[in-house]
Amino acid sequence: MMRMGFLKLVLLLVLVSLQGHILMGTSSEDASSIQLNDDVLGLIVFKSDIQDPYSYLQSWNEDDNSPCSWKFVQCNPETGRVYQLSLDGLGLSGKLGRGLEKLQHLKVLSLSYNNISGNISPQLGLITGLEKLNLTHNSLSGRIPSLLANVMSSIRFLDLSENSLSGPLPDDLFRSCTSLRYLSLAGNMLEGPIPSTLLTCFSLNNLNLSRNHFSGEPKFASGIWLLKRLRTLDLSVNAFPGPIPQGVLGLHNLKELLLQGNHFSGSVPLDIGLCPHLSRLDLRDNLFTGALPNSLSMLRSISFISLSNNMLTSEFPVWFSNISTLEYVDFSNNGLTGSLPSSIGDLKSLEYLSLSNNKLTGIIPTSLVYCTKLSVIRLRGNSFNGSIPEGLFDLGLEEVDFSGNGFMGSIPPGSSRLFESLRILDLSSNNLTGNITAEIGLFANLRYLNVSWNNLQSRMPPEIGYLQSLRELDLRNSELHGSIPGDICESGSLDILQLDGNSLSGPIPEEIGNCSSLYLLSLSHNNLSGSIPKSISKLNKLKVLKLESNELSGEIPQELGKIESLVAVNVSYNRLIGRIPVGGVFPSLDQSALQGNLGICSPLLKGPCKMNVPKPLVIDPDSYYKHRQRNESSDDPATSRDHRMFLSVSSIIAIIAAVLIAFGVIVISLLNVSARRRLAFVDTAVESMCSSSSKSASLAPTGKLILFDSRSSSADWVINAESLLQKASEIGGGVFGTVYKVSLGSHEGRILAFKKLITSNIIQNPGDFEREIRVLGKARHPNLISLEGYYWTSQMQLLVSEYAPNGSLQAKLHERLPFAPLFSWVHRFKIIFGTAKGLAHLHHSFRPPIIHYNIKPSNILLDENYNPKISDFGLARLVTKLDKHVMISNRFQSALGYVAPELTCQSLRVSEKCDIYGFGVLILEVVTGRRAVEYGEDNVVILSDHVRVLLEEGNALECVDTSMGDFPEDEVLPVLKLALVCASQIPSSRPSMAEVVQILQVIKTPLPQRMELF
Template identity: 75%
Template sequence: MSMKTFLLLLVIYSLASFFPCETLSSVSVQLNDDVLGLIVFKSDIHDPSSYLSSWNEDDDSPCSWKFVKCNPATGRVSELSLDGLGVSGRIGRGLEKLQQLKVLSLSSNNFSGEISPEKLALPASLERLNLSHNNLSGQIPISLVNMSNVRLIDLSENSLSGSVPDNLFDNCFALHYLSFAGNLLEGTIPNTLSKCLFLNSLNISNNHFSGNPDFASGIWLFKRLRTLDLSNNEFSGSLPQGISAIHNLKEVFIQENHFSGPLPADIGLCPHLNRLDLSDNLFTGALPESLQRLNSLTHFGLRNNNLVGDFPQWIGKMSSLEYLDFSSNGFTGILPSSMGDLHSLNYLSLSNNKLTGNIPLSLADCTKLSVIRLRGNSFNGSIPEGLFELGLEEIDISGNQFTGSIPKGSGRLFESLKILDLSRNNIRGNIPAEMGLFSSLSYLNFSWNSLQSRMPPELGFFQNLTVLDLRSSALSGPIPGDICDSGSLGILQLDGNSLSGPIPVEIGNCSSLYLLSLSHNSLTGPIPKSISKLDKLKMLKMEFNELSGEIPQELGRLENLLDVNISYNRLIGRLPVGSIFQSLDQSALQGNLGICSPLLKGPCKMNVPKPLVLDPNAYSSQIDGNKQHNESSSIFKKSHHHMFLSVSAIVAIAAASLIAIGVIVISLLNVSARKRLSFVEDALESMCSSSSRSGSPACTGKLIMFDSESSTDCISSPASLLNKASEIGEGVFGTVYKVSLGAQERMVAIKKLVSSNIILYAEDFDREVRVLGKARHRNLVSLKGYYWTPQMQLLVMEYVPNGSLQSKLHERLPSRPPLSWANRFKILLGTAKGLAHLHHSFQPPIIHYNIKPTNILVDENYNAKISDFGLSRLLKKLDKHVVSNRFQGVLGYVAPELACQSLKVNEKCDIYGFGILILELVTGRRPVEYGEDNVVILSDHARVLLEEGNALDCVDPSMEEYPEDEVLPVLKLALVCTSQIPSSRPSMDEVVQILHVIKTPVQQRMEVF
């Protein structure tokens, strides 16, 4: 805006309050009101692509400007449409100058701010208002527009909140179209909505509206209504009779609410009804017979209700159906042959009911079928071959009682089929060779059948297959070497069969594989080194086979491995160095011939070259073969033979003697150690017994309180103290109790530490605990004291009454509200400050090593308090493999370098765990989630979405309102903290600084004159 225009605009707006409009008419002539209004409007927005470059304040009229239309008769602006231009900013007051504006459409942009009258004034002439798909916030004002003139209001897909004003629709006589969909609105529908008698489209879906929508006095009286969408709200109650009174009704969507009771008996008397979706409610009873009259219905959804009764035999009369979903109800009976009359049917889902009988052969007459889902019923008989001649994209008939063989399929199916699930049936016979012709197949599941066949080599022909599940299918023979020729396979599950022979070396061609499961077969030979090429592999299961030899050391390169099981084979030798192998527990290794691991008892066998051994009878055959040898030769032979045996015997005896001496020495040392330990225990018991006999308190230990003079008081029975307490948690280091302590009955938390392998000497324990006691910070759970005996160790800590982050995030009751973004950020920042204090205020730093939601406590004001910090100091006497096993229970939180190397705990390990914690708070998901067919690694999932530009797709859906300008940089910080390279992770001081910057963005405001 030029200085001339700005000053003139300032004068006009300033004089308006002092002079009547007649006085200003001469000024208005000099500068067109519409030009002024649009230039002011433009000054408040950001136009990165310069779409509005033609808007020039020096023009006499805006009618030639792009995206502006004028009334030819008056020359005044009548329409402003900036849909989808990607402009941002706020909608300012300049638009009120457009006194003849009838259409304002600003949809699919990035406008933000509130739409209150103080910040947005719209002309009374407006008839169509479309502000959809923006970032507008705040409440809907009563005086948004002149309701007596407006015909269309679309405020969908914004962040509007609060309730809809009761008086908003007092004068909505002209309103035809209303959409508030995709906002954060709540409360009930205003009764004044019933005054909108000409309303023909109402969409308030995807909000938080609740209560009963009062159909009797409102919605059901809209005689002109054609589209009604109340989906994905919190409405409850029953649907009354009378829906048939809306003769023009074409679409009804009320899915994902809490409606209950039977369906209205007259619901089928709406002759023009085209789409009806009542899914995800609590409807009961049988289907009304009137539904069969809906011969214009194309979309019929009843998914996930409590409807019962026989499957309707009249379904064939609904001849226009394209989409039919009756899944997850209680329908019984058989499918009628009239199903074949649904010639337009494209989608059929009847899963998870109680249907029986055969699939009618007539279903193959539904030539437009694309998806058929019948899983989780009791269908029986054979699979109709006619179904496999259609152009289907998905076939899911799993979890039934089908018998017979797998149909071969046809040319149409070969090109179209993407998902085929025949699992959990009684299907027998060979896998057809024609299966290799399914060029588009991505998911194939034949598991839990009785195929009793060999694996066909044609399985390697699939170019797009990502999931192959053949578990427990009675397969035999070798694994085809070309099974991974396509390179797209991500999940390969062959467990529970009778597969034999070696694992093919070509398995290394499965470059996309992240789950390989071959357990419970009869596979032999070594584990191929080529598996080390599978750098995306996360799960490797080979237990219960006959694999032999040493585990290839190259497998230690697989840095993404999270779970490995090689138990019950014939493997020997060292475990690979790196990856997760050094952290495997006993259950993943046991049952082998000689794996070298401190977790396993028994021999440790290695494939080493055998020593050269001379055959003592080597000379005898030569001498016996020559009968001309004299007696002296025979004597010489015997003498030489005896000499050889003597040398061998001497070597063997010497070696055995050394071993025996070593065993004896070690045994004597162990006996001596046990005697000394027994002597110490007896002495302690004697001291306490004599003290007790003399009338003094039993000396079982001292309660040391860091802030009290009574620290040296003896506790006569700590066990009885804990018996009176309430257990409030259990973790890696022990069990936590809530205890009332002392004369003042102050509440504390007492952690009873795991008793095995804790520091055995009181002075060492005291020294380490006092270091932890000095770590005082508002974001740390303060350590107040301790109790020690050789048999029991207790830590006395601050009691935090509001529970852990785990309970708030992952164990929240449905009745409790989810954590808001403000509270999540507060918890993150507090946790970061607490860790920074531990890392940077002590030398050497105090390392937590076990950052996860159960160790982040939250007070009543959502201030984070870190517990269990530094307790690994008390475990430093433990063997490394014990420490490793203790912490591998927190899969997903442990830094990758700890699984790949010998234990090396440092600050970077905590920063990795903190990064995972960020991802949990933002997404509401756990670090590792196991699905039926896949494993989701949260950090990988978030990183992929961020790289694709879809990072907000992983935000916790329960957190319905959040600022993107905070969430996105926090997500990026999480991925930096979880870098695979420790040196690439920031320090905790830097993390705190970054979080402060994220929380304090630069705010720029412009006042409008």
């Protein structure tokens, strides 16, 4: 049946190709009738290339004389010809064939939100009357065909966004675009400059080129501003460089100007203020410097303005509060100085205000309480002082972040409105005093509460347990006293509980076992006593347990060894004794996690080992009778008397020895306690000195975590690095450091990966570090692990990146379980192709190019759809001060088999060709399922040499991994040949990554077969 359907299709195609000859021999009426069949034939041919899993196109029947009754097809009632085809969101897949070119009366073609792949058919350019083409949200790849320029004279709406299109735009694509009103190419992998012909599209109202890799000289910028009818201009997340020319901005009708995430530099253009209708201005994540231009005060219609993550330096503008239409303001991560004007209360529409990480001083004006619509206010990392205005907590705030300032006084009382709205409250690292009142339990939706590093001198109110939505509670170093409330986990929703560095006393409540969601429990540096509750073993999600520097006694419950999720434990400097648990993480603990106790039994520790239960006394039941018989058998009274005397002396000696031993134990114990207290005193003094020094420099006592993505619930926050790294288990490591999985529980459940760099004693300049990180942060591509932020102190640097849930390619290839799903050729080719595109972006979109140095399967991570993500790119830029020989030696060891031969033979001459060699070996590993180097009992197998020999013998397919199931030989064999070319011993013989991408496109979609079909 399938073969008959295919033959029928071929006959239809032949009929289409011969139709012009048939028309020459028919009357006009017959010709009109046959022309009507063009639409039927074209749509049937189009359908033949499409997979329709839900049978939406079931009504399309090739035997019909007209398609006008078909679903999703609309015809012109006068001509009877198809003028609109709308197949949006039907789950279609497949490719765009040649059938659509027959629909010569088509005006609207909309195939959005499907999964159509392959290239955009050049034949679409033959539909000369097309007015709307919408292919957004598909899986189209390759270049935009130059033939598409043929429809530009008629087209008004063109949307090719959210695909995988690549390469530069054709130079003549917009040679005739006078009708074009809407153009969106967003969310692709397009690159290069924008064709100058785009500037002739004078009717453009909406231009969206965001989230690509476009670049261009400033002369492009000076031209695009001449498109007078533009209402929306979105060039965000590209690589446009240089300053925006002053005096050329003539977009007087502009409503939205979105330039974020580029390399724009220089001053913010003065004439932006000449756009009277501008309602949205986004210039964040660029390199703008200087002062905010006063001309911005002329934007009387603006509601959204973001200038965050630039290098602006000026006093906070007084005119800011004159723009009464403002709803969203983000000036964070700049160098703004001065204080907030008292007129800020005039911003009656303001909903979002972020001024974090500037150099602002003074008090918060009390007039801010008149901004009655305010829901988010972030002032962290400045030098504000004074008290927090009480009326501010009468507003319906959802997020308050005042951390890292110098606020004094008490925490203002809440209001019924705030009790319902507040979700995030961060007042950490200030000088606040007073009590945490019982009303804290009224915040029904509070998810994150942090008042650490203050001087509250308060008890912990038991009402904290009433917070049903609380996910993270941080009360560290806040001078808290009293006991831990037993119902602190009444809600059961708490993920993180940090109470370190206080004066809490009494036992750890047994009810702590009710914290079923807890994965970080940190109670260190308090005065807690009693035993460790066995109920902690109920916390089956617990990853980190910190109980050091308390007065805890007894044995560590053996049940704690059953917590499989536990990855870090510290019980040092307590009064614990006995054996440590035999299961879980405990056998692998190091000395620092156990030291400073009275008698824990561990081979890591020196000193006495004390058991809680005394050893049983073994008695011989016949000893009394034997002793009596011996006495009775003695006829010599002197002997009997001497014997009795001997027993008395022995008893006396034993008693004296026992007393001396007990006295010695007491003395040693007292000395240990004294030494421990002296050590605690020194630690406290050092901590106090560090804290005082830190506060005198207007810095928090911990490092600063910066997240680039301002869409997260908190763009940046001050953290303690140790606690951060212990929030997640270690998931990997490499040449540059160790990787941890971190869930920002208080930030909408966001999961990220944190890499702790090994260069803590090398990178001492935060400016250099930040500059390099922000350059790497600009490297955005669907096949690169995006850098989301960083953490810096002089002792520790962390890189924050996106988390890939499917692990590494290394695990998929070499650590698969027997019951794991099939790792098919479709997935493998997708990984090869995506990795090639990611490397091509690094090599060809940056000057100088970014060289990875270490391409191997463990650095290829996979998202939930098996899309590859290259990690660890560009990190060598951060560690240039390291000893090169040490670095290269380590790299050779970690990437054995992937290192280009020229690196081992010459003086470390590194180029893009080194990456291409590693990529070639990686292809071989993906196709064969074998490691780059395999060691036998008496031989070593180099994978590239092994495959090359099989290829020369004509047996290359014998090395293909059989576990992938069926595979197309016409794809696998060319891929193997490409791999060997990439892994050539001669660097000049290796292709560029751009050429590799093109070759892989040809392999996946063989053009000869397509031409043969049509």
